[in-house]
Amino acid sequence: MDTPTSPTRLPRRKVLQWFAAAAAIDLTDLPSFAQSASATTGYGTDPDLTKVYSPGDVWSLTLSDPERKTTVALADLIFPADEFGPAASELHLVDFIDEWVSAPYPNQQRDRDVVLPGLQWLDEESNSRFQKPFSRLDEAQRTAICDDLCAERPATPDLAKGARFFERFKAICSGGYYSTPEGWAAIGYVGNVASGIFTGPPQEVLDQLGLEQTVKDG
Amino acid sequence: MPTIPISKAKPEYDVAIVGSGAGGGQMAYTLTLAGLKCVMLEAGRSYDPMTETAMFQTGAQAPLGGSSTPDKDFGFFDATIDGGWDVPNEPYTQASDKPEEQFKWWRARMMGGRTNHWGRISLRNGPYDFKPYSRDGLGFDWPVDYDTVEPYYTKVERLIGVYGSNEGLENTPDSPEGVLQPPPKGRVGDLMTQKAGKKIGVPVVPIHRAVLTKPLDGPTLAAKLHPDNKKAQKIVARSMIQRAPCFWATDCGRGCSIKANYQSTTVHLPPALETGNLDIIANAHAREILMGKDGKAKGVLFIDKISGKEERVKAKAVVLAASSGETVRILLNSKGGEGVANSSGLVGKYIMDTVGSNLKGQIPALENIPPHNDDGAGGSHFYSPWWEYGAQKAGRLDFARGYHIEIGGTRKMPRGTSPVPGDYTKGLYGTKLKEEARRYYGSFVGLACRGEMIPNEGSFAELDPDVKDKWGIPVMKWHWKWSDHELNMAAHAQDKFTELIEAMGGTALPNPKKPGAKSILQGGEIIHEVGGALMGHDPAKSVCNEWNQTWDVDNLFLCDGSPFPSNADKNPTLTIMALAWRAADHIIEEARKGNL
Numbered sequence: 070m071d072t073p074t075s076p077t078r079l080p081r082r083k084v085l086q087w088f089a090a091a092a093a094i095d096l097t098d099l100p101s102f103a104q105s106a107s108a109t110t111g112y113g114t115d116p117d118l119t120k121v122y123s124p125g126d127v128w129s130l131t132l133s134d135p136e137r138k139t140t141v142a143l144a145d146l147i148f149p150a151d152e153f154g155p156a157a158s159e160l161h162l163v164d165f166i167d168e169w170v171s172a173p174y175p176n177q178q179r180d181r182d183v184v185l186p187g188l189q190w191l192d193e194e195s196n197s198r199f200q201k202p203f204s205r206l207d208e209a210q211r212t213a214i215c216d217d218l219c220a221e222r223p224a225t226p227d228l229a230k231g232a233r234f235f236e237r238f239k240a241i242c243s244g245g246y247y248s249t250p251e252g253w254a255a256i257g258y259v260g261n262v263a264s265g266i267f268t269g270p271p272q273e274v275l276d277q278l279g280l281e282q283t284v285k286d287g
Numbered sequence: 288m289p290t291i292p293i294s295k296a297k298p299e300y301d302v303a304i305v306g307s308g309a310g311g312g313q314m315a316y317t318l319t320l321a322g323l324k325c326v327m328l329e330a331g332r333s334y335d336p337m338t339e340t341a342m343f344q345t346g347a348q349a350p351l352g353g354s355s356t357p358d359k360d361f362g363f364f365d366a367t368i369d370g371g372w373d374v375p376n377e378p379y380t381q382a383s384d385k386p387e388e389q390f391k392w393w394r395a396r397m398m399g400g401r402t403n404h405w406g407r408i409s410l411r412n413g414p415y416d417f418k419p420y421s422r423d424g425l426g427f428d429w430p431v432d433y434d435t436v437e438p439y440y441t442k443v444e445r446l447i448g449v450y451g452s453n454e455g456l457e458n459t460p461d462s463p464e465g466v467l468q469p470p471p472k473g474r475v476g477d478l479m480t481q482k483a484g485k486k487i488g489v490p491v492v493p494i495h496r497a498v499l500t501k502p503l504d505g506p507t508l509a510a511k512l513h514p515d516n517k518k519a520q521k522i523v524a525r526s527m528i529q530r531a532p533c534f535w536a537t538d539c540g541r542g543c544s545i546k547a548n549y550q551s552t553t554v555h556l557p558p559a560l561e562t563g564n565l566d567i568i569a570n571a572h573a574r575e576i577l578m579g580k581d582g583k584a585k586g587v588l589f590i591d592k593i594s595g596k597e598e599r600v601k602a603k604a605v606v607l608a609a610s611s612g613e614t615v616r617i618l619l620n621s622k623g624g625e626g627v628a629n630s631s632g633l634v635g636k637y638i639m640d641t642v643g644s645n646l647k648g649q650i651p652a653l654e655n656i657p658p659h660n661d662d663g664a665g666g667s668h669f670y671s672p673w674w675e676y677g678a679q680k681a682g683r684l685d686f687a688r689g690y691h692i693e694i695g696g697t698r699k700m701p702r703g704t705s706p707v708p709g710d711y712t713k714g715l716y717g718t719k720l721k722e723e724a725r726r727y728y729g730s731f732v733g734l735a736c737r738g739e740m741i742p743n744e745g746s747f748a749e750l751d752p753d754v755k756d757k758w759g760i761p762v763m764k765w766h767w768k769w770s771d772h773e774l775n776m777a778a779h780a781q782d783k784f785t786e787l788i789e790a791m792g793g794t795a796l797p798n799p800k801k802p803g804a805k806s807i808l809q810g811g812e813i814i815h816e817v818g819g820a821l822m823g824h825d826p827a828k829s830v831c832n833e834w835n836q837t838w839d840v841d842n843l844f845l846c847d848g849s850p851f852p853s854n855a856d857k858n859p860t861l862t863i864m865a866l867a868w869r870a871a872d873h874i875i876e877e878a879r880k881g882n883l
């Protein structure tokens with residue numbers, strides 16, 4: 070019988086070859102962000118389902134080094150190490166996000182069009198407030214920006230735009246973070262283990278909810 | 288699954304079966320165990336659930352966390368191969384550009400078809416469901432009644448293994464004592480809904496699903512299923528012993544490598560192959576029925592998708608079980624597009640799906656409850672059978688037929704998308720975000736209406752005069768229409784769901800689509816496509832008789848959902864299998880009489 074396998078630790082991504090060329094381009098030059106992910110196709114309608122995949126296996130990752138740095142910093146602010154579980158960077162979430170925004174599918178391409186300009190915006194905002202890109206800010210500075218994005222009503226239209234990016238980025242991060250066994254522990258998913266019997270919710274849960282198990286043994 | 292190339296096919300078979308899903312699988316099983324020589328044509332590739340099923344793989348091991356994409360509509364690990372809402376090289380068209388007048392056509396192109404990933408919900412039609420016209424003057428009666436089909440429901444349940452309970456509820460048949468497997472325990476969402484149902488008069492009971500909750504007693508069951516056939520008993524007993532009971536983990540939609548649930552590839556095809564009477568040809572896309580001058584079917588013309596060449600198999604009888612839409616297509620494309628078995632002009636008419644309408648509720652009592660294993664049997668445990676027969680009879684409802692409610696699990700394995708809707712964590716990040724995500728995770732209960740659609744003149748399929756698939760075969764063009772019965776049903780369901788959610792102390796989430804009648808899902812979306820070649824008593828008003836046998840061509844049988852004259856809220860597959868077994872018995876009988 071199979072047993073649950075442990076999560077794959079993603080190797081640190083090699084800098085993609087084409088990045089060498091892309092790096093020469095001025096990254097503040099917006100049009101370079103507008104280009105869509107490499108014109109690869111997806112995994113098709115008959116992929117090998119039992120293989121273990123790492124980001125980059127099916128389509129190339131496309132985030133630039135500065136974009137990845139900003140992504141790591143922001144993802145760790147959203148998912149820091151705490152009593153619930155490890156930080157996003159310990160789970161290599163940047164690779165998941167890079168895979169997501171580099172995917173050839175329509176939903177992911179739409180997210181790409183939000184995330185790439187969003188990362189760019191975040192660095193511009195950091196530069197104009199603190200004269201450093203987001204990844205080089207200290208925690209208080211990062212928090213200052215993010216608190217503005219999380220305000221009930223962002224103060225300016227520019228911040229409102231940043232807030233939309235922030236929520237979308239967070240949703241993508243959540244998808245990746247909670248798909249790992251560490252994420253399961255953080256959210257309280259228990260399962261994916263074979264067992265000879267299924268006893269239903271534990272008595273303490275039934276008691277708390279005032280429920281009775283109506284399917285009796287037998 | 289072992290297959291043969293066309294070059295190894297026999298010059299002639301007793302029966303050629305098109306399609307390897309529920310209908311084709313059941314046919315092959317019954318016919319080959321009785322000694323008939325069969326060839327099965329399957330448009331998809333061969334598939335082995337033992338080695339190809341992703342059982343314990345986690346989202347983190349799949350691209351995009353395993354979330355759905357246009358390549359894999361129901362997620363990366365779903366046991367659908369070369370299928371989905373769009374199938375490569377096989378387009379279909381719509382007569383209208385309005386979504387509410389369109390039919391979404393889900394197809395699988397693989398050995399075992401949709402049975403590899405179906406929901407395994409296996410409900411018997413009740414006595415009312417076979418005679419709907421007699422009860423309310425709408426739609427059509429079946430040429431069979433419940434008592435005629437009952438022995439076949441029992442046979443199928445014994446063979447495939449179905450868990451559930453006998454509740455003695457109206458038009459919700461009990462199975463004979465000892466046939467059902469024990470139902471699994473209620474999960475939190477099930478028990479909450481059950482308790483809320485009690486408050487507002489909606490019964491909530493264990494559902495019936497084709498999942499083993501204990502090992503099958505192979506020898507005893509095989510002796511019951513095949514009393515006078517020692518060889519069949521041996522083969523079937525052995526096949527049953529190879530199936531393990533559910534180990535209470537992993538999603539049945541991925542398929543089951545331990546054979547605990549029903550899929551044609553683990554339950555029907557292995558014993559059929561073991562008889563030595565079945566040859567399966569994969570990648571064989573049936574195009575037409577070969578007709579003789581005597582008006583009888585002589586075999587099947589198909590495209591070998593690997594070579595692209597036209598090939599033929601010959602047989603004394605032909606069974607179509609390609610899923611109802613595709614069976615209709617083959618009938619209409621036969622005789623060079625003139626059509627076969629269509630003297631009534633009814634082939635393609637009266638296509639039905641199930642009425643779908645969903646609502647989610649957020650239940651504060653479920654916030655932050657102690658984490659616990661909610662995986663269960665990899666699909667639903669409880670449901671509400673339709674309970675308002677009385678109100679309907681008294682004319683108190685504005686729709687004629689029933690629906691059942693399916694209850695979604697609460698603490699599911701996250702799969703690449705945020706497990707908590709963004710509204711609940713808006714403006715949060717850091718530890719506070721994790722805290723709130725944990726609080727809300729598992730606090731949502733999903734309720735789904737699955738209801739009866741009444742056949743109507745506006746829902747049908749025909750050949751598209753212009754569009755052809757990759758092999759030059761004309762494709763289906765769909766027409767769709769809901770009547771007020773279905774729309775009013777969806778509105779009723781939304782109201783009931785809101786009541787249920789409120790009785791749990793929760794709040795119904797704003798429906799992402801629209802409230803009331805507008806919440807109805809698109810035609811085809813529930814993937815219970817049936818109809819298109821109705822069975823009946825009168826050759827002028829139906830395409831086949833009670834044996835799934837076409838009136839016009841007496842050695843041609845349709846053994847998927849296409850002969851259904853109605854589509855009760857009971858999911859169709861158990862009935863497809865029961866009728867296929869019955870039709871197979873009829874073919875065996877005719878063969879014994881020398882009538883094939």
Ligand SMILES: Cc1cc2nc3c(=O)[nH]c(=O)nc-3n(C[C@H](O)[C@H](O)[C@H](O)COP(=O)(O)OP(=O)(O)OC[C@H]3O[C@@H](n4cnc5c(N)ncnc54)[C@H](O)[C@@H]3O)c2cc1C
Nearest residue numbers: 306308309310330400401406407408573609847858859860
């Ligand atoms: C996600 C999902 C959940 C479902 N849940 C349930 C449920 O809980 N309960 C229930 O009762 N039903 C359920 N269904 C429906 C159920 O899957 C079908 O009713 C059942 O599989 C029908 O069996 P079939 O043999 O008619 O068709 P299929 O299982 O689709 O098999 C048809 C086979 O024919 C092959 N074929 C098609 N065209 C050709 C051709 N031209 N030549 C050769 N071969 C061809 C196909 O490749 C396929 O393998 C569900 C379906 C889906 C997709």
Ligand code: SF4
Nearest residue numbers: 533534539543664665
């Ligand atoms: S839940 Fe049970 S039946 Fe379903 S796939 Fe898992 S082991 Fe098999």
